Amino acid sequence: MAKTLTKGRRSITGQVYLITACTKNREPLFSNFNLARVVVNHMKKAQQRGDLNFVSWVIMPDHFHFLISLEGDSNLSDVIGYIKGTTSHQICKRLNRQGGIWQAGFHDHAIRNEENIIDVARYIVANPLRAGIVKSLKQYPHWDSIYL
Incomplete structure (x- = not known):
């Protein structure tokens, strides 16, 4: 499945992408506040490295959505x-397990100009x-958007 997700994938500077990735077997790891914050911390590191800018994001119990x-x-x-990779390593270490936490691959969608x-x-x-x-979104701690 992961190989088919890469078919036609392009990396274009400045392009806005919707990204979705799921945990293995849709395990709700991020119901745990501290594990969800591991993902948030590594997202911030990726942005600080200059790899991407986050437009909007949410960490759900078993997956994430990034608009970058x-x-x-x-x-x-x-x-x-x-x-x-970095989140999997850190979370596996915290949980004392091996084998990673994510399903292989991720889904991406390049946002077209006509899309809002x-x-x-x-x-x-x-x-x-x-x-x-x-x-209410006020009750949920794992999201952010430059538009809200």
Whole structure:
């Protein structure tokens, strides 16, 4: 499955991408506040490295959605691989397990000019509401958007 996800994938500087990745077997690891914050911390490191800029994001119990702008001469697969690899290593160490935490690959969608980035950003951060996890985004700690 992961190989088919890379078919036609392009890394274009300044392009906005919607990225989705799931934990292995959809394990709800990020119901644990501290494990979700591991992902957030490594997201920030990737942005500080100049790989990307986050437009909107949400960490759900068993997956994440990122709306990012690829920066510099970064490669999309390398950037997401960095985030998934570093988080997997740290979380496995905390949980005293081996084998990683993520499903192979990730889904990406390049946002086209005619698509409304603000609508996509709002859709992303509203995931906890649609999933019935919270009744208000104020109750959910693992999201951010430059538009809200």
